Amino acid sequence: MDYKKAGVDIEAGYRSVELMKEHIAKTMRSEVLTDIGGFSGAFSMEKLKGMEHPVLVSGTDGVGTKLKLAFIMDRHDTVGIDCVAMCVNDIACAGGEPLFFLDYIACGKNYPQKIAQIVSGVAEGCVQAGAALIGGETAEMPGFYPEDEYDLAGFAVGAVDQKDLITGKGIRPGDLLVGIASSGVHSNGFSLVRKVFQMDEKTLGSYHEALGGTLGDVLLRPTKIYVKALRGVKESGVEIKGCSHITGGGFYENVPRMLPDGVKAVIRRDSYSVPPIFGMLQKDGQIEEKIMYNTFNMGIGMVMAVAPEDAGQAMDAVEKAGEKAYLIGEVKEGEKCCELA
Numbered sequence: 001m002d003y004k005k006a007g008v009d010i011e012a013g014y015r016s017v018e019l020m021k022e023h024i025a026k027t028m029r030s031e032v033l034t035d036i037g038g039f040s041g042a043f044s045m046e047k048l049k050g051m052e053h054p055v056l057v058s059g060t061d062g063v064g065t066k067l068k069l070a071f072i073m074d075r076h077d078t079v080g081i082d083c084v085a086m087c088v089n090d091i092a093c094a095g096g097e098p099l100f101f102l103d104y105i106a107c108g109k110n111y112p113q114k115i116a117q118i119v120s121g122v123a124e125g126c127v128q129a130g131a132a133l134i135g136g137e138t139a140e141m142p143g144f145y146p147e148d149e150y151d152l153a154g155f156a157v158g159a160v161d162q163k164d165l166i167t168g169k170g171i172r173p174g175d176l177l178v179g180i181a182s183s184g185v186h187s188n189g190f191s192l193v194r195k196v197f198q199m200d201e202k203t204l205g206s207y208h209e210a211l212g213g214t215l216g217d218v219l220l221r222p223t224k225i226y227v228k229a230l231r232g233v234k235e236s237g238v239e240i241k242g243c244s245h246i247t248g249g250g251f252y253e254n255v256p257r258m259l260p261d262g263v264k265a266v267i268r269r270d271s272y273s274v275p276p277i278f279g280m281l282q283k284d285g286q287i288e289e290k291i292m293y294n295t296f297n298m299g300i301g302m303v304m305a306v307a308p309e310d311a312g313q314a315m316d317a318v319e320k321a322g323e324k325a326y327l328i329g330e331v332k333e334g335e336k337c338c339e340l341a
Contacts (some may be wrong), residue, residue, distance in 0.1 A: 007142025012110040016138055019116035023123035027133040031099070034134065041134030043100050043157075053162035060084035062153035065190040069148055069220050073204055076114055077223045079152060080121025081128070082187040085223035086247070087156035088129040089302065090190035092169040092230045093243040093258075095166040096158030098131035103154045105138045108145035118152060121222070128225040131156060153251040164234070166260040168242035168305070173239060175331040176311040177265060181324035182301035184277055188248040189295045196285035210276045218277050221319065226302045233304065241299040242305035246297040253294065255303055255338040259331075265305075265338045267329035275299045294339060305331060 003011070017037055024036050033042035046055035051081055063082045070079050080103070088098040103122050105115060126133045145151070185193060197203055197215065204216030204320035211218045226245075242258035243262055255265045279297065282292050292298060306314045311327060329341075 007109070008166045009110055009139045012112055013138060013140065015112040016110060016115040019112055020119040022118070023120045024133050027123050027126040027131065029099075029132040032132045032134055032254065035133070038135075041100065041102065043132065043134060047099070048159055051159070051161040055162050056158050056168040057091050057094045057158045057160055058156065059087040059090035060153070060155040061090070062151065063187055064174055065154065065194060066187050066220070067150070068190070068194060068199060069204065069216060072199055072201060072283035073216050073220065074101040075220060076117040077121045078220060080118050080123070081125040081222035081225070083152050083154045084122055084125025084129055084131070084156070085225045086187055087154050088131060089223075089245045090157055090160070090224050092168065093245050093302075094160060095164045095234070095240070096160040096224075097127045097231070098130045098158040098227060100134045100157050101126050101129075101156045103136035103152065103155055105136070105152055106141055106145060107138070107150035108140075108142060109147040110138060110140040118150070122154070123200065125222075125225060129227045144334075146274055150238075166240050166243050169260055170330055171241045171258070171260055171263060171305045173263055173331055173333045175305045176307060176308050176327060177267060177329040177331065178304045178306060178311060178314050178318070179224060179272065179300035179326045179328040180224075180229055180304070180318055181272075181326070182246070182275075182277060182297045182299055183224045184218055186222045186247070186297055186301060188297070192285070192287075192295055193281065196281055196287075208280070210280070224301050224323070226323070229318045229323045229338060230302070230304075232317040233314050236315045238310040238317065240304050240306060242271055244303045246301055246303060248295075250292070250294045250296055250298065251338050252290075256336050258303075258305065259336050261336055262333065263331050264334040264336060265303075265329060266332055266341050267338065268341050271328040272299060272326040300326070300328065303328070
């Protein structure tokens with residue numbers, strides 16, 4: 001008996017690392033002090049010296065049950081983008097610049113080509129975020145996961161000068177809400193998605209004119225990374241008073257997280273066009289509208305609160321960064337909550 005016969009192939013792990021290296025190399029920053037394959041990743045804090053009061057901000061998350069679609073469709077090169085996005089978008093919400101990222105892949109069996117595909121997506125997400133992929137772990141766990149399945153999670157660290165932290169404390173009645181478009185369902189609500197749609201190759205491979213693609217392609221579309229757009233708003237001179245990443249819990253849970261006491265967010269449903277995938281989900285699943293807005297992002301992946309005189313400039317900066325912006329509502333006096341009008 002040996003480790004391989006017990007289900008853990010150490011040689012496959014070595015091959016996975018070799019296949020990863022070309023993808024990881026694309027994410028490198030000058031601050032990275034170690035090579036991949038060591039026991040830890042080292043990152044120079046030289047960049048923080050230019051800040052008055054440097055603050056580290058961090059985020060950790062996974063992809064969730066969206067991975068089930070990747071298994072069925074045997075497509076593993078985009079879920080890594082989702083993993084990075086879920087972490088770095090939270091950092092960007094605080095005004096932080098993502099610095100580095102680490103991933104964790106747990107699998108039933110280490111198939112080096114598949115692991116390399118997953119990491120290629122992680123690397124692409126890091127490139128989009130400007131973060132270095134400085135380490136990670138691939139854990140082969142036979143008997144714990146089925147051989148053809150895996151879980152994917154990650155952890156990111158960013159930095160911001162304390163004076164530039166986005167806290168929401170300065171939000172006042174009359175401030176306007178700018179929404180940045182999502183790419184679709186992103187990485188939240190898939191436990192409900194999987195109850196609405198049949199999870200098989202035929203259903204996911206079916207083409208829908210209204211979606212402009214197959215159901216599987218639209219659902220697997222990776223989460224938007226908003227680091228560049230939020231940086232663009234900041235560099236345009238606009239103060240982002242508050243910022244909310246619309247993840248699990250939709251509008252009702254996430255928007256109030258950026259608000260101080262004494263104000264509420266009022267969002268107009270007709271201020272933008274909800275992507276067709278959400279209409280299909282609501283119709284096929286017979287889901288109440290409130291549940292839709294309490295589960296999914298409904299086409300808006302990020303919400304910013306800005307002063308009324310800054311809204312136009314903020315939207316221009318978002319568009320310049322390659323994303324779509326909408327003026328979706330305003331802040332009013334009232335008990336802290338999110339209302340849809």
